Every structure is written in C-alpha cells, then in structure tokens.
Amino acid sequence: MKAHALLSSLLLLSLSGLSTGALADEDKKDPMAHGEKVHQTHCYKCHTDQVYTRENRFVRSLDALSKQVKRCKENTGAPWFEEDTDAVVQFLNKKYYKF
Numbered sequence: 001m002k003a004h005a006l007l008s009s010l011l012l013l014s015l016s017g018l019s020t021g022a023l024a025d026e027d028k029k030d031p032m033a034h035g036e037k038v039h040q041t042h043c044y045k046c047h048t049d050q051v052y053t054r055e056n057r058f059v060r061s062l063d064a065l066s067k068q069v070k071r072c073k074e075n076t077g078a079p080w081f082e083e084d085t086d087a088v089v090q091f092l093n094k095k096y097y098k099f
C-alpha cells in the first residue's frame with residue numbers, strides 16, 4: 001500500500017515537471033506573454049507600473065527603455081537571459097511606452 005502511494009506521487013511529480021517544461025516552450029513562442037510573466041515575477045519589488053506612466057518619466061526612446069530594463073534587472077538579483085530582457089522591453093513598450 002505505502003509503496004504504491006509513494007510510486008504514484010513520484011509519477012505525479014514527474015508529470016507536473018513535464019508540463020512546466022512545455023509551458024516554458026510556449027512562452028518562448030510568445031514573447032509578450034513571456035515578458036509579462038517575467039516582469040510580474042521580478043519587477044514589482046521596488047516600484048509599480050506607475051513609474052512607466054507618471055508625468056515625468058525619464059525613458060524617452062526604445063533604446064533608453066532597453067538600457068533601463070537592463071539596469072533595473074541587475075538590481076533584481078534574478079538569473080536572467082538576454083531574451084528575457086528583450087521580452088520585457090517589448091511588453092513594456094507595447095503596454096505603456098509605445099515608441
């Protein structure tokens with residue numbers, strides 16, 4: 001009985017591992033969704049979306065946005081990839097900055 005229960009929870013664990021892997025692949029095909037998710041996970045520690053919409057926001061070009069995302073991302077301590085930065089830049093640009 002006990003061994004059987006252990007076996008089925010192991011099976012469940014490996015199944016859920018598989019499905020998160022599949023999700024990550026989906027994300028890569030849709031940078032907007034990926035950017036939104038990464039942003040949600042790492043970027044609300046110090047500020048909310050209000051910094052992107054405030055009157056005196058200082059980001060005035062796509063290039064500046066990309067630089068600022070990189071600067072901020074270094075403060076998160078999160079392990080990021082180049083494509084995560086690109087996805088977040090795309091997400092913020094489409095939702096707020098519209099360059």
Ligand code: HEC
Pocket residue numbers: 039042043044045046047051052056057058059065068069072073075076088092
């Ligand atoms: C360690 C704290 C911290 C974290 C974490 C952080 N930021 Fe920031 N961010 C700041 C500060 C401070 C400013 C400047 C606010 C100001 O000047 O009033 C800022 C400003 C910005 C701006 C410029 C807003 C403008 O004025 O146009 C962007 C874009 C931005 N952050 C994106 C991000 C993104 C994307 C992430 C996640 C990777 C992130 N931030 C995570 C601290 C942080």
